[in-house]
Amino acid sequence: MYDYIKGIVTRVTPEYITLEQGGVGYQILTPNPYAFHKTEEMQQVFTYMHVREDTQMLLGFKTLEQRELFKKLITVSGIGPKGALAILASGIPSQVMGAIEREDESFLVQFPGVGKKTARQMILDLKGKLHDLFTEIELPDEEVTLLTMAENGALDEAMLALEALGYSQREMAKIKPKLEKEEHDTEGYMKLALQLLLKQK
Incomplete structure (x- = not known):
């Protein structure tokens, strides 16, 4: 239905981003919402419309x-x-x-x-x-931005995003002490947390 949408990311949550195009804000579920950043620059999101009898979801991907x-x-x-x-x-x-x-x-x-x-x-x-x-698929590495006072909740946001992906409180409790020793933006915490979760299994 939609191949991609170009627009401005106006909201980033643990589960989805909002991409505004033509006065419409599209709620798009993504693997890692924090791979996208709120900015006035146009961003392209490759999309997939998932439709079932009881649900409709618009999903988006960086590549x-x-x-x-x-x-x-x-x-x-x-x-x-x-x-x-x-x-x-x-x-x-x-x-x-x-x-x-x-x-x-x-x-x-x-x-x-x-x-x-x-x-x-x-x-x-x-x-x-x-x-x-x-040989082609690879998630692009985003430049890690410096933490600001407004991003002090980055770890909490990452924890919420992991919970939305289905990880349990017990699994997250095991890795949180290691994450607290690091300094990242939300996407950085997400990448590190996912690496730790895969190693501990």
Whole structure:
């Protein structure tokens, strides 16, 4: 329905961004909302409209490759849009695809909502079908901005975003002390937190 939307990001929350275009604010769910920044500059968001009888969701991605991987993930039985977003939020989709190709179930079950059965289904459904994405897909590294007084809640925002992705309070409590020793903006905390969560499984 929509391939992409160019507009101005007017709001960033733990679950979605608001992209304004032509006087309309589009609420767009993304893997990591904090990869986007509120700015007066136009930004392009690749979109996917997910429609079911009981729900409609507009999802957005920083790159075309991210979106294409998302579309492949949601074809797997047991993985819905929010589960696919949580997998993409790791920031390392090439590792996800590598795990599928290697049939590495232990890596795949690290993601929220992915058990052994779903991991096995991902391998059965997607192995050998990701080569066109494997060498291309990569989440761009955003420049880490210096913390300001207004960004002191960055860690709290990151925790809310992780909760929205499906991580438990117990999982987050394990990594929070390490995060508190660091100084990042919200996106930086998100990237570090996701790395720590994947290591502790």
